[in-house]
Amino acid sequence: MTLLSVKDLRVTFDTEAGRVEAVRGVSFSLGRERLGIVGESGSGKTMTGRSVLRLIRPPGRIEAAEMVFDGTDLMRASEREMRALRGQRIAMVMQDPKYSLNPVMKIGAQLTEGLRRRDGLSAKVAREKAIEALEAVQIRGPERVMEAYPHELSGGMGQRVMIAMMLIPNPDLLIADEPTSALDVTVQAEVLSILDGLVRDRGMGLIFISHDLRLVGRFCDRVLVMYKGRVVEELEAKNLMQAEHPYTRGLLNCLPRIGGERAPLPGLDRAAEWAE
Amino acid sequence: MTADPDTPAPSAGFLSGLPRLLRLIGGTALTLAITILGLLLVTFVIGRVVPIDPVLAIVGERATTEQYEATRVALGLDEPMWKQFAIYVGNAVQGDLGQSLRTKREVADDIIRYFPATLELATLATLFGVLVGVPAGVLAATRPGTWVDQIVRIVGLMGYSMPVFWLGLLALLVFYGILGWVGGPGRLDAGFSMMFELDVPPRTGMILIDTALAGEWAMFRNAISHIILPSAVLGYTSMAYISRMTRSFMMNELGQEYITTARVKGMPEWRVVWVHALKNVMVPLITVIALSYAYLLEGSVLTETIFAWPGLGSYITDALFAGDMPAVLGGTVVVGVVFVTVNMVSDLLYRLVDPRAR
Numbered sequence: 001m002t003l004l005s006v007k008d009l010r011v012t013f014d015t016e017a018g019r020v021e022a023v024r025g026v027s028f029s030l031g032r033e034r035l036g037i038v039g040e041s042g043s044g045k046t047m048t049g050r051s052v053l054r055l056i057r058p059p060g061r062i063e064a065a066e067m068v069f070d071g072t073d074l075m076r077a078s079e080r081e082m083r084a085l086r087g088q089r090i091a092m093v094m095q096d097p098k099y100s101l102n103p104v105m106k107i108g109a110q111l112t113e114g115l116r117r118r119d120g121l122s123a124k125v126a127r128e129k130a131i132e133a134l135e136a137v138q139i140r141g142p143e144r145v146m147e148a149y150p151h152e153l154s155g156g157m158g159q160r161v162m163i164a165m166m167l168i169p170n171p172d173l174l175i176a177d178e179p180t181s182a183l184d185v186t187v188q189a190e191v192l193s194i195l196d197g198l199v200r201d202r203g204m205g206l207i208f209i210s211h212d213l214r215l216v217g218r219f220c221d222r223v224l225v226m227y228k229g230r231v232v233e234e235l236e237a238k239n240l241m242q243a244e245h246p247y248t249r250g251l252l253n254c255l256p257r258i259g260g261e262r263a264p265l266p267g268l269d270r271a272a273e274w275a276e
Numbered sequence: 277m278t279a280d281p282d283t284p285a286p287s288a289g290f291l292s293g294l295p296r297l298l299r300l301i302g303g304t305a306l307t308l309a310i311t312i313l314g315l316l317l318v319t320f321v322i323g324r325v326v327p328i329d330p331v332l333a334i335v336g337e338r339a340t341t342e343q344y345e346a347t348r349v350a351l352g353l354d355e356p357m358w359k360q361f362a363i364y365v366g367n368a369v370q371g372d373l374g375q376s377l378r379t380k381r382e383v384a385d386d387i388i389r390y391f392p393a394t395l396e397l398a399t400l401a402t403l404f405g406v407l408v409g410v411p412a413g414v415l416a417a418t419r420p421g422t423w424v425d426q427i428v429r430i431v432g433l434m435g436y437s438m439p440v441f442w443l444g445l446l447a448l449l450v451f452y453g454i455l456g457w458v459g460g461p462g463r464l465d466a467g468f469s470m471m472f473e474l475d476v477p478p479r480t481g482m483i484l485i486d487t488a489l490a491g492e493w494a495m496f497r498n499a500i501s502h503i504i505l506p507s508a509v510l511g512y513t514s515m516a517y518i519s520r521m522t523r524s525f526m527m528n529e530l531g532q533e534y535i536t537t538a539r540v541k542g543m544p545e546w547r548v549v550w551v552h553a554l555k556n557v558m559v560p561l562i563t564v565i566a567l568s569y570a571y572l573l574e575g576s577v578l579t580e581t582i583f584a585w586p587g588l589g590s591y592i593t594d595a596l597f598a599g600d601m602p603a604v605l606g607g608t609v610v611v612g613v614v615f616v617t618v619n620m621v622s623d624l625l626y627r628l629v630d631p632r633a634r
Contacts, residue, residue, distance in 0.1 A: 055539055057531075087542020099533035104555045104630060114541045149631040166540070 003173060003205045004052065005029040008065035011047045011056055011229075022047040022060070024229035030173075034199070034206040036216030036237065038251070039226035045209045048226070049175045052207070053090055054082050070172065087118050091166035092175040093195075096182035097158025101150035108146030111165050133164040137194050156187030160194060167198055173205040181210070192219065213240070213251045225251070227270075296634065300627065304620050313365070315612040319605045320364050324357075328601050333377050373606030378598045383606035386591065391610065392481025393463060394580075394587035397507055398572035404511030405518050406565055412515070413522025414557075417530065418549055428519055435516025444509045444582040451505055459502035461584035468498050506583040510576060514568045521564045522557060529553040559630045566622030570615045 011023040023044040028035065037045045051062045054074060067074040072085065094100040102110055111130035115121045121129070127146070134142035137160040150158060159179060166174065179195060180188040196219065199206050210216050216223055217240040225233040225248045233245040243249055247270075323330070331348045332339075339347075348354060352363050367373070373383040416428035452460045459465060463483050464472055472483065476490045484503065487496040529535065530553055538552045575589025588607060595603035627633045 050536075053540060055536060083542045083544065085542075086540055092536075092540045094533055094536065096533070100537045102534040102538070102552055102556070103632060104559065105552075113538075113543065117547070118542055151632050162537075165537075 001031055002029050003031055003070055005066060005068045006048075006052070006064060007067070009048065009051055009067060010063045011044070011051055011060055012063070013060050015059065021229055023051065026224075026226070026229075026231055028224055028231070028234070030205050030207065032172075032203050032205045033222065034208060034220040036208045036210065036220035036223040037226060038210060038213050038216050038223060040211060042228075043226040044229040045226050046177055049092065049177050049207055049209050052173075052175060053086055053092060055086075087114055088169045089171050090173045090175070091169070091171040092177060093159070093162050093166050093179045095178040097150065097153070097155060097162050098182070100162055101158060103150055105149075106146070107148050107150065107153070107161055111146070111161070111168065114165075114169060129168065130164075133168045134161070136167070136198065137161070137164045139164070154187075155183050156191055159183060159187075159191050163191070163195055163198070167202070170202060171204060173207070174199060175207045175209070177209045178211070179208075180215075181212075213248075300624065304624060308616060308620055311616050312613055315609060315616070316365050316368055317361070319608050319612075320361050322608075323601060323605050326601060328599055330601065333599065333601070368609060373609060374602035376595065376600055376603040376606075378595060378600040378603060383603050386603065387588065387607060387610050388481065390586055390588050390591040393483075393585060394573060394575045394589065396482040396484060397503065397510065397579075397585060397587060398569060398575075400503060400507035401510035401514055401572055402565065402569040404507060405514030405568060408511075409515040409518030410522050410561070413519040414526055414549060414554065416519070416523045417526035420527065425523075428523070432516040432519050435512045439578075440509060440513060440576070441578040441582055443512065444506070444579055447505050447509055448582065458505050459498060461502075461582070463499060463502055463585065464495065465498055465502075468495050471495065506579055506585055510572060510579050514572065517568055518561075518564060522561060525557045525560050526553060529556045532556075555629075559626065562622050562625050562629060566618050566625075570618040573614050573618065574611045 006029065007027045009023055009026045010021065013020040013022060022042075026044070026048055037048060039045045047056065047060075050056055051064075052067070052069070052074065054062060054077075056062055062075075064075055069085065069090065072081065074082070074085075077085070101107070108127065108130060111133065112121075112123070112126035115126035115129055116123065119126075130146065131142045134145055139145055139157065139160055145153070145157070145161065150161075153161065159182075163179075176195065180191050183191060192215075206220075208216060208220050213223075213225075217237045220237050223235055223237050223240060224231050225235075225243075225245065227247050233243060233248045235243060235248075241252070243252065330351060331344055331353065334351075335343050335347050352360055355363070371384050373387070375381070376383050376386055379386055412428045412431075416425040419425050448460070451458045462469070471492075472487070472495060476486050476492060476495070479486050479489055483499040484496065487493075487499055526549075530549070532553075535548060535553060538548045543552070573588075575587045575592065577589040577593045579585065580587040580590040588611065592604060592607040592611075594600075595607065
């Protein structure tokens with residue numbers, strides 16, 4: 001069953017220096033599966049993710065031949081309908097909890113905000129649910145964390161708080177935009193396995209955006225490789241090593257192998273025609 | 277992994293709320309004391325350096341040498357410098373700032389009469405500046421480039437660029453002279469002025485508060501009609517400043533990632549702006565508001581002159597023209613103390629609003 005279907009998505013910015021096309025005709029569809037989007041900085045992967053939530057700040061503009069989420073036309077939905085979707089059914093985890101959590105609000109207030117404001121729950125019930133959500137991301141001593149401010153948490157903990165906050169309404173689709181890139185390597189695996197477990201248990205769709213092709217290959221069912229605002233290759237994650245497109249091959253080859261023979265790493269080839 | 281990632285940093289503010297705050301206030305008070313001591317040193321030195329002989333200013337040109345010497349000893353001017361400074365500080369701490377040559381009263385008593393008028397005016401003006409300036413800045417920041425933004429920009433620019441004496445005269449002409457909507461110069465109508473001196477116990481020196489405490493509502497309304505124009509004129513300038521700063525702080529906050537988080541959570545736009553962003557805007561804005569308030573508390577000579585407002589600004593200026601050094605220096609000390617105090621309070625508020633600064 002298709003959860004999200006996107007056809008010919010374009011994101012353009014009209015700036016004083018001229019028009020910048022961040023995303024140029026991206027199409028994909030997604031069921032309750034894990035879709036990875038891989039690409040370099042500036043390839044348009046983040047903009048693709050945010051377009052689904054219609055959270056591109058002006059002067060950015062979203063256009064698409066079709067963008068439908070579970071029967072709702074995202075291109076025609078009113079702002080109110082979008083807010084209802086955002087709060088309940090589509091969530092997003094961003095790169096760095098240092099910036100994505102409000103620095104002057106207590107964690108508890110940020111976790112319970114949706115429950116209290118949107119669902120109208122009492123302070124007590126909302127608090128219980130928030131603590132449950134913190135336990136689900138394996139935070140010990142959730143009561144203490146509820147009273148803490150974001151700067152008092154480590155990066156890994158901040159990101160787990162972020163995941164907890166986004167999963168509280170039990171969304172159907174989670175967009176994870178480089179969720180572990182800002183974390184220490186030791187913590188990355190931990191956060192990923194928590195995310196993996198929750199997404200699997202709850203059977204939600206996942207769009208996993210990353211620059212790390214191997215990570216995406218391990219973690220997702222299907223992979224889109226983006227280059228300069230376009231999808232250059234789409235393939236099953238298990239067939240990653242059989243990728244045909246020279247850009248994807250380039251991404252695969254530019255990683256050193258532990259214990260492999262030591263030779264200069266090949267530079268990434270960027271042929272102009274791939275962007276056409 | 278060595279550290280337990282689930283333990284928040286030990287500096288967590290929620291562990292030790294009150295003692296921490298007390299320590300903070302204690303430290304602040306100490307800084308305050310040192311700053312004021314420095315301020316007294318400066319005014320003391322100025323008092324010795326200016327080419328006005330304090331003895332001559334009191335005894336007059338025709339005094340005999342004996343009279344001159346007697347006054348010099350009485351003022352303690354025959355003592356060594358360090359001792360003079362110690363006496364000066366000792367007196368100042370006890371509220372003795374010397375005697376005004378012009379009014380022949382204690383400078384401290386004079387200031388107690390004049391300062392409340394300035395305090396009243398500056399407070400209302402700042403209130404006006406904040407209540408209008410902050411929302412205007414927020415509206416402009418959320419609608420950049422639209423007509424709302426343009427209007428806020430133009431009104432703000434006018435506030436910056438119009439000389440306050442001209443604006444004050446114009447306001448008096450229109451709202452008092454032509455329309456007759458408000459009271460004229462002075463803090464009260466002449467009739468009320470007399471009644472105020474006789475009937476209202478001077479609890480704070482601020483007319484609005486004293487008349488309200490005494491239940492003199494007719495007088496209270498009259499005082500409002502007099503203060504509204506000068507406080508609006510002063511407040512306009514501070515509003516212009518506050519709205520520009522709010523706009524720029526707000527633009528900055530709205531570009532932050534936590535704003536996207538709030539939107540992803542499905543929060544309505546008003547809540548994103550007025551709760552999530554504004555809480556962060558308040559952090560730098562507190563300093564801006566405090567500086568603008570402290571500036572107004574120094575007393576604004578031009579506005580006070582135009583509106584015949586007996587405030588600190590006109591007191592110090594009059595003293596300066598009369599060569600009344602004790603009054604000038606005493607006024608300077610008070611202005612300095614007020615300035616430092618307002619800054620300290622804003623520092624404390626800053627820490628209350630921003631958990632990272634605690």
